[in-house]
Amino acid sequence: MTDTTAATNLAATPSSATPGRRGPRFDVKRQGGFGVMAMFCLLMLYAPMFVLVAYAFNDNQFVMIWKGFSWRWFGIAVNDPEIRGAALLSLKVAAIASVTATIIATMAALVTTRVKPFRSLPLVYAIVNQPLMVPEIVTAIATMVFFAWIKTVTQYQGLIYLVVSHIVFCIPFAYMPLRARLEDMDLTFENAAADLYATPWQVFRRVTFPLMIPGIIGALMLSFVISMDDVVITVHVSGPGEETLPLYLIGQLHRGVTPEVNAMSTLFLLASVLLVTIFFIVTRKKT
Amino acid sequence: MAATSEAAGTASIDNGRAQIAAQKAATRTVVSRWLLLSPALVIILGCGLLPLFIILGYSVMQPGDYAGVVCCKLVPDAWINLFFEQDMFSDALAPNYAYYIIFARSILMALFTTALAIGVGFPTAYFIATRSPKMRNLMLFLITIPFWTNLLIRTYSIIMVLQDQGVLNKILMGLGLIHEPLQLMYTNVAISYGLAYAYLPYMVLPLYASMEKLDFRLIEAGYDLYANRFQVLRRLIIPLVKPGIVAGSILVFIPAIGDYVITTQLGGGTRMMFGSLISQQFLTARNWPQGSALSLGLMLVVMIALFVYAKKAVGRAQS
Amino acid sequence: MKTFASVLLAGAVLAFGAGTALADGELHIDNYGDYTNPDLIKKFEQTYNVKVTLDTYDASEDMYAKVKAGGSGYDVVVPASFLVPAMVKDGLLEKIEPNQMSNFKNMRPEFVNVYWDEGRHYSVPWQWGTTGPAVNTEFYKGDINTWAVIFNPPAELKGRINVEPGMTDVLNAASYYLGQDACSDKKEDLKKLNDTLIEAKKNWRTMDYDTIGKMTSKDAYATLTWDGAAIRQRLQVPTIQYGFPKEGLESWMDNVVVLKGAKNMENAKLFINFIMDPENAALISAFAHYDNGIKGTEPYLPKEMAGAPELTVPSGVKTEFLKPCSQDVTAMHAKIWNNLLK
Numbered sequence: 001m002t003d004t005t006a007a008t009n010l011a012a013t014p015s016s017a018t019p020g021r022r023g024p025r026f027d028v029k030r031q032g033g034f035g036v037m038a039m040f041c042l043l044m045l046y047a048p049m050f051v052l053v054a055y056a057f058n059d060n061q062f063v064m065i066w067k068g069f070s071w072r073w074f075g076i077a078v079n080d081p082e083i084r085g086a087a088l089l090s091l092k093v094a095a096i097a098s099v100t101a102t103i104i105a106t107m108a109a110l111v112t113t114r115v116k117p118f119r120s121l122p123l124v125y126a127i128v129n130q131p132l133m134v135p136e137i138v139t140a141i142a143t144m145v146f147f148a149w150i151k152t153v154t155q156y157q158g159l160i161y162l163v164v165s166h167i168v169f170c171i172p173f174a175y176m177p178l179r180a181r182l183e184d185m186d187l188t189f190e191n192a193a194a195d196l197y198a199t200p201w202q203v204f205r206r207v208t209f210p211l212m213i214p215g216i217i218g219a220l221m222l223s224f225v226i227s228m229d230d231v232v233i234t235v236h237v238s239g240p241g242e243e244t245l246p247l248y249l250i251g252q253l254h255r256g257v258t259p260e261v262n263a264m265s266t267l268f269l270l271a272s273v274l275l276v277t278i279f280f281i282v283t284r285k286k287t
Numbered sequence: 288m289a290a291t292s293e294a295a296g297t298a299s300i301d302n303g304r305a306q307i308a309a310q311k312a313a314t315r316t317v318v319s320r321w322l323l324l325s326p327a328l329v330i331i332l333g334c335g336l337l338p339l340f341i342i343l344g345y346s347v348m349q350p351g352d353y354a355g356v357v358c359c360k361l362v363p364d365a366w367i368n369l370f371f372e373q374d375m376f377s378d379a380l381a382p383n384y385a386y387y388i389i390f391a392r393s394i395l396m397a398l399f400t401t402a403l404a405i406g407v408g409f410p411t412a413y414f415i416a417t418r419s420p421k422m423r424n425l426m427l428f429l430i431t432i433p434f435w436t437n438l439l440i441r442t443y444s445i446i447m448v449l450q451d452q453g454v455l456n457k458i459l460m461g462l463g464l465i466h467e468p469l470q471l472m473y474t475n476v477a478i479s480y481g482l483a484y485a486y487l488p489y490m491v492l493p494l495y496a497s498m499e500k501l502d503f504r505l506i507e508a509g510y511d512l513y514a515n516r517f518q519v520l521r522r523l524i525i526p527l528v529k530p531g532i533v534a535g536s537i538l539v540f541i542p543a544i545g546d547y548v549i550t551t552q553l554g555g556g557t558r559m560m561f562g563s564l565i566s567q568q569f570l571t572a573r574n575w576p577q578g579s580a581l582s583l584g585l586m587l588v589v590m591i592a593l594f595v596y597a598k599k600a601v602g603r604a605q606s
Numbered sequence: 607m608k609t610f611a612s613v614l615l616a617g618a619v620l621a622f623g624a625g626t627a628l629a630d631g632e633l634h635i636d637n638y639g640d641y642t643n644p645d646l647i648k649k650f651e652q653t654y655n656v657k658v659t660l661d662t663y664d665a666s667e668d669m670y671a672k673v674k675a676g677g678s679g680y681d682v683v684v685p686a687s688f689l690v691p692a693m694v695k696d697g698l699l700e701k702i703e704p705n706q707m708s709n710f711k712n713m714r715p716e717f718v719n720v721y722w723d724e725g726r727h728y729s730v731p732w733q734w735g736t737t738g739p740a741v742n743t744e745f746y747k748g749d750i751n752t753w754a755v756i757f758n759p760p761a762e763l764k765g766r767i768n769v770e771p772g773m774t775d776v777l778n779a780a781s782y783y784l785g786q787d788a789c790s791d792k793k794e795d796l797k798k799l800n801d802t803l804i805e806a807k808k809n810w811r812t813m814d815y816d817t818i819g820k821m822t823s824k825d826a827y828a829t830l831t832w833d834g835a836a837i838r839q840r841l842q843v844p845t846i847q848y849g850f851p852k853e854g855l856e857s858w859m860d861n862v863v864v865l866k867g868a869k870n871m872e873n874a875k876l877f878i879n880f881i882m883d884p885e886n887a888a889l890i891s892a893f894a895h896y897d898n899g900i901k902g903t904e905p906y907l908p909k910e911m912a913g914a915p916e917l918t919v920p921s922g923v924k925t926e927f928l929k930p931c932s933q934d935v936t937a938m939h940a941k942i943w944n945n946l947l948k
Contacts, residue, residue: 029417029506030516031410031413031516031520031524032516033410034414035414037407037410037414038410038411038415040407041408041410041411041487041491042411042426042429042430044484045430045433045484045487046429046433047448048441048444048447048484049433049436049441051444051447051448051454052440052444052447055447062822062823063447064447064450064452064453065452103326104326105327107323107326107327108323108324108326108327110323111319111320111323112324115320118320124324127328127331127332127336128331130331130335130336131331131335132538132541133541133586133593134339134586135541135542135544135545135561135562135582135585135586135589136545136546136562137545137547137561137562137565137566138545138565138582138583138585138586139335139338141342141565141566141569141578141579141582142338142339142341142342142582143334143338144672144675145338145341145342145345146334146338146341147677148677148678149341149675149676150677151676151677151678151679155677157677157679164330164334165334167330168330168331168334171327171330176534180496200319225434225435229437229438231438231439232548232562239678239679240634240635240636240659240678240679240680241659241661243661245437246437246438249437249439249440249443250439250548251639251662253439253816254639254640254664254816255639255640255816255819256640256816256818256819256822257443257819261443265443265444268440269432269436269440272432272435272436273432275435276428276431276435277428280424280427280428351674355675384948385944385948386948388948389948450823451823451824451825452823452824470765472825473811473812555812555813555814556812556813556814557807557810557947558947558948559948567944569671570667570670571665571667571773571940571943572940572943572944573667573670573671573940574940
């Protein structure tokens with residue numbers, strides 16, 4: 001790539017050294033129309049959600065026909081035992097799955113990044129990323145068949161089947177930010193610690209792990225969201241009575257929605273806004 | 288003389304000890320490596336890959352009367368059916384156009400959705416990456432929130448916008464631009480919008496991660512060499528963020544091609560896609576071998592697409 | 607981080623270990639969506655001190671796949687009549703002999719010896735009804751008592767029709783429209799069936815089980831639906847009427863069965879007996895507005911169901927409980943269905 005090599009050679013020259021041709025106000029970073037597109041993108045992302053929130057206040061059973069302002073659907077949503085049950089179950093499964101997946105992915109990431117490529121490394125990558133490569137419906141059916149066989153043989157029913165299936169697809173999602181973070185960390189600190197007679201475990205606990213924390217948080221959050229969102233695999237693998245939030249929503253969508261769904265969605269939206277705000281405040285303090 | 292040979296002797300013993308120690312350390316590294324990898328490998332091999340082998344087995348068996356498979360005679364019927372079918376009324380073997388249409392529809396839809404996601408996501412990610420750190424954080428915050436909202440809720444909100452009685456039609460009619468509501472729901476437009484909306488964060492975030500690491504001194508240098516903005520974009524920025532583009536495209540294409548929840552919700556259920564076809568084979572058509580063959584066929588399509596894409600991406604990088 | 611981890615660990619132990627600490631056990635039911643009265647479940651839970659979980663499906667076949675795969679964990683499911691003989695043959699059902707239970711005397715005599723369970727050894731009725739067209743007469747004033755509104759619609763309805771995507775429902779309705787035997791294996795008949803459906807689909811807007819939502823939101827002006835759903839549509843939009851096609855229409859019955867080897871066998875049997883009581887059967891009907899198979903429920907039904915035109919097939923209109931077709935014909939039907947949906 002001759003363009004970039006020439007460019008790299010010139011990279012040492014700061015912009016102030018070559019004014020004139022481009023003028024003092026030339027913004028290197030500007031690209032035409034990108035700002036407009038970014039605003040459009042944000043608009044497209046938020047417009048439907050505003051609509052959703054607005055109609056949560058509709059005092060009418062038919063969501064789209066506005067009849068007046070009311071808070072009542074919020075009351076109904078909060079008191080609905082089915083929503084509470086579904087939300088709690090989703091949170092439970094997502095929490096367990098994301099923590100487990102992050103731990104497993106951390107171990108895998110430590111061993112597969114910043115090392116001299118060993119022979120089976122590509123195979124390991126392929127295996128770790130396998131759940132990402134397979135379309136969800138395929139995984140869902142295959143897992144349902146497999147677990148059905150296990151359930152028949154062991155006669156054991158329980159939440160663990162659903163949780164394990166979630167852990168499987170959460171692992172690659174947790175692996176990505178961990179790997180990205182590790183690759184950004186060079187080995188100098190760890191080598192220094194080793195030079196100071198620290199054991200590998202001490203190196204991990206006191207050097208690597210604290211440095212990895214942004215990656216770990218990213219992994220936890222990403223896998224949590226992925227687990228909470230999952231529909232296809234959950235539909236096929238869930239046992240009797242295991243209704244997660246997406247399953248509840250699908251049922252509602254099939255049976256005719258009332259603004260109760262809007263109200264519930266608004267509450268969840270508020271919860272996520274709160275969480276993301278906290279996350280941003282916390283990480284801002286670090287930088 | 289004796290002193291140096293003694294020293295040499297001790298040195299070689301020390302060397303030997305060092306070698307043994309190094310070997311031990313190397314083995315320990317290998318052992319600990321596989322130990323740390325084992326949970327990931329065990330879970331994914333056991334609960335991710337093993338079920339796929341069961342599906343492979345099902346795909347070559349005969350369907351049971353109402354569900355399941357009949358053990359254990361192996362027949363290639365389901366696989367042949369992917370390409371050819373026996374015409375119902377003439378018993379002749381003809382290309383299975385029904386399936387071809389479904390395959391093509393899904394692939395095109397997924398490609399279009401990916402292109403849409405790149406078209407909207409690339410400028411957005413770039414814009415965010417080139418703001419001041421405070422603006423950047425704010426915009427990331429804004430982009431992340433929809434990501435944290437449940438997928439079905441987001442799909443439902445699109446329905447609220449696009450419906451005949453939805454907000455878009457209400458606005459357009461209120462402004463007097465149209466007199467009859469536009470029938471936007473249950474069209475390909477609705478499906479692509481829905482898929483792009485659902486998977487846009489998966490494109491923006493990896494793209495942003497790549498762009499954040501962009502060294503703008505290189506871009507500057509490009510301008511110094513009399514390149515215009517478009518050339519800088521095409522020959523500097525895009526190649527430099529290629530990993531982000533690849534990652535984002537994969538994360539959008541794969542779910543889009545196998546999707547059937549959003550497609551059915553927004554498409555009305557009249558046009559089958561790969562995902563709904565597979566689901567239907569297992570349920571209504573009660574043909575598990577066919578469903579299994581279709582599942583593996585879908586996987587193969589995805590693998591081939593990934594392989595081709597990876598080859599092209601690597602190829603261009605090396606040229 | 608450490609306390610967080612330990613809290614989560616404790617949570618995990620609770621999640622997996624505890625299960626449900628219950629008085630007299632549980633019952634796991636799988637039924638069609640939007641089809642079970644929550645009051646019925648509550649009444650059963652309180653009467654017998656049992657915790658009930660209810661899962662739902664859109665079509666019997668979804669449930670069948672899960673049950674056949676094994677380890678579904680359900681005790682009670684509700685298959686359509688044509689699936690009951692298949693489930694018996696596959697050894698999936700427990701022979702619970704409802705005909706010996708205390709409430710059996712309440713079953714309507716005409717539903718005791720049915721083709722899918724002569725003498726009622728495996729199943730009891732849940733609800734029954736007909737499959738027919740519903741039309742919003744605000745948009746179409748013509749004759750709705752014909753299948754042509756779905757399969758060869760007038761201009762006002764074109765592009766505004768919803769068809770619930772149940773393969774047997776649609777194919778049987780089309781066979782009635784064409785005047786053919788629903789299980790005909792003649793090549794010309796099947797070809798006519800295939801061609802008619804493909805032509806008709808050009809005028810359909812959606813294929814969704816949520817017929818009530820589609821009609822009340824006016825996304826659809828006409829739909830293939832069932833009599834009870836049509837009542838619920840009419841209660842929200844009074845101009846919606848249910849048609850009784852002169853070509854004939856199908857009757858169906860959904861039946862409650864117990865799965866073989868169900869973990870909560872006793873509670874399941876209690877439930878079967880429970881729903882044969884007239885008051886409880888009335889609770890079932892009151893929710894989805896379908897007729898039930900039990901005598902003496904009239905005094906307990908909601909008033910909007912008394913005399914509802916949707917529930918009585920007019921004299922002179924042919925209706926029957928259609929039997930499932932042979933394996934070969936069903937396979938051909940599946941091909942036609944695939945061809946239709948592409």
